[in-house]
Amino acid sequence: MSPLDPAHGRHLLEQMLRVRRMEERCAELYTQSKIRGFLHLYVGEEAAATGVIEQLEPEDAVVATYREHGHALLKGTPMTAILAEMYGVAEGCSGGRGGSMHLFDMDHGVYGGNAIVGGGLPVAVGLALADQLAGRPRVTACFFGEGAVAEGEFHESMNLAALWDLPVLFCCENNLYAMGTALARSESETDIAAKAAAYEMPAWPVDAMDVVAVERAAARAVTAVRNGGGPHFLELRTYRFRAHSMFDPERYRDKAEVRTWRERDPIDLLERRLRDEGSLDDAGMAGIEERVASEVDAAVAFAEAGTPEPVETLGRHVTSEPTGGGVR
Amino acid sequence: MSPLDPAHGRHLLEQMLRVRRMEERCAELYTQSKIRGFLHLYVGEEAAATGVIEQLEPEDAVVATYREHGHALLKGTPMTAILAEMYGVAEGCSGGRGGSMHLFDMDHGVYGGNAIVGGGLPVAVGLALADQLAGRPRVTACFFGEGAVAEGEFHESMNLAALWDLPVLFCCENNLYAMGTALARSESETDIAAKAAAYEMPAWPVDAMDVVAVERAAARAVTAVRNGGGPHFLELRTYRFRAHSMFDPERYRDKAEVRTWRERDPIDLLERRLRDEGSLDDAGMAGIEERVASEVDAAVAFAEAGTPEPVETLGRHVTSEPTGGGVR
Amino acid sequence: MSTTTYREAMRDALAAALRDDDRVFLMGEDVGAYGGCFGVSLGLFEEFGPERIRDTPLSEAAFVGAGIGAALGGMRPIVEIMTVNFSLLALDQIMNNAATLLHMSGGQCNVPIVIRMTTGAGRQLAAQHSHSLEGWYAHIPGLRIVTPATVDDARWMLQTALDDPDPVLLFEHGALYGAEGELTDDLGPVDLDRAAVRRSGTDVSLITYGGTLPTVLAAAEELAGRGIDAEVVDLRTLRPLDDEAILGSVARTHRAVVVDEGWRSGSISAEISARITEGVFYELDAPVGRVCSAEVPMPYARHLEIAALPSVDGILQAVEELGLRG
Amino acid sequence: MSTTTYREAMRDALAAALRDDDRVFLMGEDVGAYGGCFGVSLGLFEEFGPERIRDTPLSEAAFVGAGIGAALGGMRPIVEIMTVNFSLLALDQIMNNAATLLHMSGGQCNVPIVIRMTTGAGRQLAAQHSHSLEGWYAHIPGLRIVTPATVDDARWMLQTALDDPDPVLLFEHGALYGAEGELTDDLGPVDLDRAAVRRSGTDVSLITYGGTLPTVLAAAEELAGRGIDAEVVDLRTLRPLDDEAILGSVARTHRAVVVDEGWRSGSISAEISARITEGVFYELDAPVGRVCSAEVPMPYARHLEIAALPSVDGILQAVEELGLRG
Numbered sequence A, B: 001m002s003p004l005d006p007a008h009g010r011h012l013l014e015q016m017l018r019v020r021r022m023e024e025r026c027a028e029l030y031t032q033s034k035i036r037g038f039l040h041l042y043v044g045e046e047a048a049a050t051g052v053i054e055q056l057e058p059e060d061a062v063v064a065t066y067r068e069h070g071h072a073l074l075k076g077t078p079m080t081a082i083l084a085e086m087y088g089v090a091e092g093c094s095g096g097r098g099g100s101m102h103l104f105d106m107d108h109g110v111y112g113g114n115a116i117v118g119g120g121l122p123v124a125v126g127l128a129l130a131d132q133l134a135g136r137p138r139v140t141a142c143f144f145g146e147g148a149v150a151e152g153e154f155h156e157s158m159n160l161a162a163l164w165d166l167p168v169l170f171c172c173e174n175n176l177y178a179m180g181t182a183l184a185r186s187e188s189e190t191d192i193a194a195k196a197a198a199y200e201m202p203a204w205p206v207d208a209m210d211v212v213a214v215e216r217a218a219a220r221a222v223t224a225v226r227n228g229g230g231p232h233f234l235e236l237r238t239y240r241f242r243a244h245s246m247f248d249p250e251r252y253r254d255k256a257e258v259r260t261w262r263e264r265d266p267i268d269l270l271e272r273r274l275r276d277e278g279s280l281d282d283a284g285m286a287g288i289e290e291r292v293a294s295e296v297d298a299a300v301a302f303a304e305a306g307t308p309e310p311v312e313t314l315g316r317h318v319t320s321e322p323t324g325g326g327v328r
Numbered sequence C, D: 001m002s003t004t005t006y007r008e009a010m011r012d013a014l015a016a017a018l019r020d021d022d023r024v025f026l027m028g029e030d031v032g033a034y035g036g037c038f039g040v041s042l043g044l045f046e047e048f049g050p051e052r053i054r055d056t057p058l059s060e061a062a063f064v065g066a067g068i069g070a071a072l073g074g075m076r077p078i079v080e081i082m083t084v085n086f087s088l089l090a091l092d093q094i095m096n097n098a099a100t101l102l103h104m105s106g107g108q109c110n111v112p113i114v115i116r117m118t119t120g121a122g123r124q125l126a127a128q129h130s131h132s133l134e135g136w137y138a139h140i141p142g143l144r145i146v147t148p149a150t151v152d153d154a155r156w157m158l159q160t161a162l163d164d165p166d167p168v169l170l171f172e173h174g175a176l177y178g179a180e181g182e183l184t185d186d187l188g189p190v191d192l193d194r195a196a197v198r199r200s201g202t203d204v205s206l207i208t209y210g211g212t213l214p215t216v217l218a219a220a221e222e223l224a225g226r227g228i229d230a231e232v233v234d235l236r237t238l239r240p241l242d243d244e245a246i247l248g249s250v251a252r253t254h255r256a257v258v259v260d261e262g263w264r265s266g267s268i269s270a271e272i273s274a275r276i277t278e279g280v281f282y283e284l285d286a287p288v289g290r291v292c293s294a295e296v297p298m299p300y301a302r303h304l305e306i307a308a309l310p311s312v313d314g315i316l317q318a319v320e321e322l323g324l325r326g
């Protein structure tokens, strides 16, 4: 293993930490009822989105699920806009109408935030189709959990993308559970990457607790996709450290299993490696933590200062016509 | 190739001919507007259903598509009831309410006649689930075209059946076209049997112009399914000699291609073989044709003599309550 | 009589059905090991095991279709769909098969399935988890649509639904799960063809069902304080509608407001309004009023969500618009 | 002016849109090599090639979803679903995405897609190919539902639909394809917000759309012979409804019958009836009548299918029930 470029390594660490610390604060805010609805945390899985999105260009597109705070942040959505969204205020990236599960930010290529499992895949295929038709060298990265693999929309989308050679990168975040359902209880074939063979799509598994491994795989895949190599598929093997959502009593898995996975916390792994390679010391780490903390603080302050949309505008954005706030 | 048992060989030939001659008559009746709606003929594909259904027990179940006249007939539905159904009369196997695309006959295990491509697969899975739960050694054979493979319901059903080890036999009638869409224009991976690997389901392709080959494959698969071997998958490679339905001008394929396939007409192939093996002579063939012709004549006469359901009963069978013909 | 929650009442109903009839099984996403997305089936996995409390993959079309097939095969499946929005993935199976097989087969293929799902808003789950589509489903011939609103109905409707030889869709409003109420022991199967008058009154009929029943009862209380005596009709079943109860009530009160959480245009309220007009036009002292949800995909923000939903104030205003001032 | 069929008018509309705007493409099952299930797109494959006349696999959810994504990506996709019953497979994408993305994203994500599909009965295609669900779709906020009934509308509505920044569902009644009519050259984009009065009259408003317009016009002729002067309103767009046109007509005639091919309960007719009651109650000389399809999955047998559908006789009877006898 050759040493990581120190600056880049620290950058990756900071990116993951931004996601982690933001979400830890979200969890607190949830218990204070500042954030409501469903809240799905990405804690433990940060290396997956970080490694992939690091390889994307600003104009590239991301389609994600309800567990997408990290994806939006890493793609460029300001943390302020994300927190404001969870507060349900006008300054949120979706104007307070979407909430935690529906972060949108077209300026940064963030196309949701789709809370129907599997529902984002056809949309990602369509974005890629538009790019192909328009001759744009854009890549659409579509994130989804391994639970989505059982859905018909997964299957149909995989086939369309492969049949039409579309520039999509399918990123399956295999964290072994769909809510309480372990992979082996939902798939007759548990080797997710192998499923891509049924569509003649290049696919391979990646240790997604190792952000560097993810980045390496993503680099290869993104390049291939961008250069007309058709859709690619990454199985990002990861683990969710926390409950599925804030309501989940986690009856379906062992504490010991969680403990074992926590030993491979992607942030700890990278921190250790950087320290081992002499690229990070206590002061460096403290600097990162401090920057991140102040970004989180600022985001919370921003959200706290947000303004609710006037109730009179309830009917806005149902259709595009300037309806003056009325309901069509 | 060891010679076929003569009696069994002639039986298979007669079964295929029953389907062929019945459908040829249907085509005529369609041009006379005796039969209406959509009419999808199985001409050229008879060996597929014949070979498989020959291996089923009377209590086994069949779920098929809108191209299911042969399946119903072979499973035991009287030709009279089939013709009457296409005439839309009360004596039809679905009381005239289903028509060509919706032949039902619970007494013979015929569960439709489903005209939503892919729509029968989940139902077949459910029938098998009921059998498994009830401990019945029944097999459900589910027929569908290769076009259905692109549908999400195909994928979901394959996974459920394999995951739960259900006694279903999936029979994909690969006739290379879904209406006007050639297989290679609809699937990125055109090896249909290989797709079953994504579900860890035993699967293999069969030359379905050869009824004996189909029977052999079906024997193996049905036995395995019945003995708790879980779902199996047969790719029945066949060809449709006629148009998709009576409306299809067949702009999408070469006449030459059709001619080439017609050289392997499953009925001719078997007839030739039986003659070569000395199991069939002109008199024998004439006898079969005669029996079949009179069955068809009788069926048409039966349908012609059928009685339309009284209009007052329109609302029957919407719900089960004896509604006295009213609409709930 | 005892006090219990709607959630527990529903769970008791499931447990009783599973105990009484070997053909009954429960199938759906996370009904087993997880204990049910909203905790309804908690503990059933332990009692009845993984065959009868069957966790499914995320495959709404296939497992609803499998329920239909299992029903054809003689079982009595109860299929749970977590949230009504996800049921759209299974609509082909629900409309093209469950609702249609009996007719298409000329009366051969009964489909005795019960499909349960959570419906409704109020928990800030936004536009893909919050809709109220039960009234929309009531458009489909061949289905029975039931909407238990009380603890008793949560406990006692399921058995009637299971006894129905045809498909029943049972909608549980998410906001009701935690609601407490009096449970009548041994009430026995509910007559699903009959609406229930939850409060008698003479001045106006407030017609509702499911999640909005508590709101309507609160509005009726408020009206009582203003000297207006409202009758509250809980439809219970949206298909078929109990015309006799609806028209009977309006014929007595001469005024009606229909309240439901569906979007207004094309809502079940429209159907009820049309039927009232058709049935007792000359009894009406004022046009039938409707209080529905605003026609927006449900927004996340709390104040917007509240504004989108039927409220006591909205009902009071609708009553006022009938010319009733107490 | 020239005479043409509805099918050809639709094809001309498609061809013109494809010629005018590079962002437009047509996608669906067998729209290309086969020439379209009902022959609508015949010849377009040859003119525009397989990229823009794009045959899809049988994957309704994915190709409708891909149309949504392509629309987000700046294209103007026209997605064809062969028959309305198959659209149920795509309902998740239609309701949870197409209709919802704009709102959920706080106004960022327009979805300028046009989804065309064949609707309706009359060709003995039985219970999985014959339903009329356009009125049912009109329940969904965020969608525009249009139903061309004439050759002119078949030719000229598509462009307005494509110009709409939001999703439009365009329903073509299968029985209309072969219908001939006068085509107005260069009529230009139709105002989809406006219903059209297809026949003026003073005694009763017959309100309809799409496939039942010819039946209603025939009924109006018949009524004229009996001395009853019926006004025929073609709604054209089912969402949003043109309240002004509807209420205006009824305010003049004081009587209304709504005719549509959907199942009666929860039909768009119910909504129209409710709105008329709400809007012009005191103008009504009789309750609003409805003529809809019988609430059965469509049977195959010709006589049963005919009996299930709205008919001239049914309309005449409904008019008679309003107390109008000419």
Ligand SMILES: Cc1ncc(C[n+]2csc(CCOP(=O)(O)OP(=O)(O)O)c2C)c(N)n1
Residues within 6 Å of the ligand: A067, A115, A116, A117, A118, A144, A145, A146, A147, A148, A149, A173, A175, A177, A178, A179, A244, C029, C058, C060, C082, C086, C089
């Ligand atoms: C179609 C649909 N069915 C069910 C749900 C409820 N649900 C939300 S998340 C989830 C589990 C998904 O698991 P997975 O795809 O592995 O993603 P993860 O949550 O593990 O990231 C379920 C069942 C849903 N949102 N959409």
Ligand SMILES: Cc1ncc(C[n+]2csc(CCOP(=O)(O)OP(=O)(O)O)c2C)c(N)n1
Residues within 6 Å of the ligand: B067, B115, B116, B117, B118, B144, B145, B146, B147, B148, B149, B173, B175, B177, B178, B179, B244, D029, D058, D060, D082, D086, D089
């Ligand atoms: C869900 C759905 N989409 C489209 C159709 C229209 N359709 C009927 S048959 C058919 C082709 C099916 O091809 P395949 O599955 O290969 O069966 P085959 O007709 O070749 O036997 C199509 C597109 C349908 N009936 N159902």
Ligand SMILES: [Mg+2]
Residues within 6 Å of the ligand: A145, A146, A147, A173, A174, A175, A176, A177, A178, A179
């Ligand atoms: Mg997961």
Ligand SMILES: [Mg+2]
Residues within 6 Å of the ligand: B145, B146, B147, B173, B174, B175, B176, B177, B178, B179
């Ligand atoms: Mg085929």
